[in-house]
Amino acid sequence: MKLRQSAIDNFMLNPVDTQQQVFNALVGSAQFTEYGKKYNFERLNGIAEFKKAVPITDYDTLKPYIQRILEGEQNILWSSPVNWFAKSSGTTSDKSKFIPVSKESLDDNHFRGSKDVLTMYLRQFPQSTFTSGKCLTIGGSHQINQLNAESFYGDLSAVMLQNMPLYSQLVRTPELSIALMDEWEQKIEMMAHTTIHENVTFIAGVPTWTIVLIKRIFEIAGTDNLLDIWPNLELYIHGGVSFVPYRRQFEKIIPSPYMHYWETYNASEGFFAIQDNTHSNGMLLLLNHGIYYEFMPMEEYGKEHPQTLSLKEVELNKNYALVINTNGGLWRYLVGDTIQFTSLYPFRIKVSGRLKHYINAFGEEVIVDNTDQAIAMACKETGAVVNDYTAAPLYMTGTDSGAHEWIIEFEQLPCPLDVFVAAMDKALRSVNSDYDAKRHKDMALRMPVVHIMPKDGFKKWLKDKGKLGGQHKVPRLSNERKYLEEIMPYTQM
Secondary structure, eight states: TTTTTHHHHHHHHHHHHHHHHHHHHHHHHHHSHHHHHHHGGGGOOOOHHHHHHHHHBBBHHHHHHHHHHTTTSSSSSSSSSSOOOEEOTTTTTTOOOOEEEEEHHHHHHHHHHHHHHHHHHHOOOTTOOOGSSSSEEEOOOOOEESSSSOOOOOHHHHHHHHOOOHHHHHHHEEEEEHHTTSSSHHHHHEEEEHHHHOOOEEEEOOHHHHHHHHHHHHHHTTOOOHHHHHTOOOOOEESSSGGGGGGHHHHHHHHOTTOOEEEEEEEEEEEEEEEOSSSSSSSSEOOOOSEEEEEEEGTTTTTTTTOOOOOOOOOOOEEEEEEETTTOOOOSSSEEEEEEETTTTTTTEEEEEEEEEEEEESOOEEEHHHHHHOOOHHHHOOOOEEEEEEEEEOOTTTTBBBBBEEEEEEEEOOSSSSHHHHHHHHHHHHOOOOHHHHHHGGGGBOOOOOEETEEEEEEEEHTTTTTSSSOOOOOOOOOSHHHHHHHHGGGGG
């Protein structure tokens, strides 16, 4: 880990040059692939020509190429053999995506990013003793499956576990056979019974499923304080969803001023950013990890030939769609997330939402970052604790103005629901001026309509959808009512 510090310092000090070097290496490596030949990578003279020649893509665009790689063809999108695929069904799609994972993307992106998380933590807390214990890893829900004689797929976490160096296997728990179990409820049970006896000093996983595991461990141990079980626990590495709505729950079950929460931005397509200290707002963008980044201003999204910006052209606090070029063979790939820069030089970002996860039925332009903040502010004011939520527009009918309709699952609600709703609405108005304008005198939007989800209701919906566990999560916002109406019957169970 200490060996990584100088490399991290270098890309922080020389971000633009670092990205140029990554771009050159990517295009140089892929110039004789089928995709590289199609778009004349060999003859492209610089980033501007690359952007002009190569179109913006998404999974559906690259799917014909990926399908051929799945069937065993090579040198299609990337020059080295691709035998592993990270299976991701996304948040709202029923169709699986198979993201190519090359040896370079494993070694130079995912594993390097994982090491850098701990490197930056140790730099911030040099007296830490977390290396004296084990890391509890809460991985995915799909074990490794064989496609053909040479190709395998599974959740990214499963692919990483299967290819992880021996020294990493020795410092993690549970054992591989449990970590790769496919049936999530049985997996939680096995994890709880085996990890409860380990010296766990740090945890890595999605907040939702981490809490599910911890609750089961509490039932077994007869306590509500995680430090009774793991007294040396000091670090929780989280990602996948915003931690803002979950912080109060974690602080309650881990009541220690020495507990630290470290954020990461890691997806099947790549490891993009990590928290680098406790004082900065945002995560450090990883610039020498085999990914060349482009940033699409939101006004360009949906255009036939959208323009993208490089690092030196971006501005603070503006929403950009993230576009990546990777050492796994994704070219000008639209990830689907929106990000904002919280600092420049060094470049830090925060995830502000998803391109398809927002509500803008009345011109209010509400994004997930807004609703996460509003939920957290309302919880702080009322003492409530929220497990999960989803929201969609409620359209105008007759003389009634429109509204946002919410389904919220509370861990605790120590006040009348209308008090919480009023606090949440007030908070949302404070963080989004467009929403506030539409709420003026209830002309376009009236007070939110909120339904309470019974405990584990969202979990039951995910289970019935076949999406229980791993990276699967409830769609927080949708500009249509499909998901809300699909979930609504679970409020009556």
